[in-house]
Amino acid sequence: MHRFKDLEIWKLSRLFCSQIYSVTAHFPDSEKFGLTNQLRRASVSIPSNIAEGCSRISNKEFSRFLEIAIGSVYEIETQLLIAFDLGYINQIELDKLVHDLDIIIKMTTKFRSRLIV
Template sequence: MHRFKDLEIWKKGRLFCSNIYTITSNFPDYEKFGLTNQLRRASVSIPSNIAEGSSRHSNKDFSRFLQITLGSAYEVETQLLIAFDLNFINKEELDDLLKQLESIIKMTSKFKSTLK
């Protein structure tokens, strides 16, 4: 069992989620139940699945939750690109968020590979 609060990927995922909430607060009101909600839910999933997986008693189970984390990260990436296409975020915001996300993906993938 791992202590999720000590994991750097959990810390980065939590900060990333906060950044998503901040950026989506500027989305149009009509997107409240659309892209805003989708981005927030998927970003919350990143640190949440890391935390849940860390409570599992086997590395195989934890690895499965890290795979779900990666799926959520790629979901967020797609949604950020759509938000950019719709002019809800600018290029600088997109690049910053994608850089954060890329770091989370790389760290999660590397950590997952150590659990086998």
């Protein structure tokens, strides 16, 4: 078992979640139940799955939750590209958020590879 609060990937993904909430606060009201909701839910899913995976007894189970978190990262990247296409975020915001996602995915993938026995 791991202590999720000690994991850098959990800390970074939690911070990223806050960034998503800040960015989506400026989306049009018409997106409240669309992209805003989707991005927020997917961003919450990353640290949540890391935390839930930490509670699992086996590394195999933990690895599965990390895999789900990685899936949420790709979901967010797609949704951010759509938000950019629609003019809800600018290129600088997109580049920063995608860069942060890249860091999270690299760290999560590396951590996951160390779990598999």
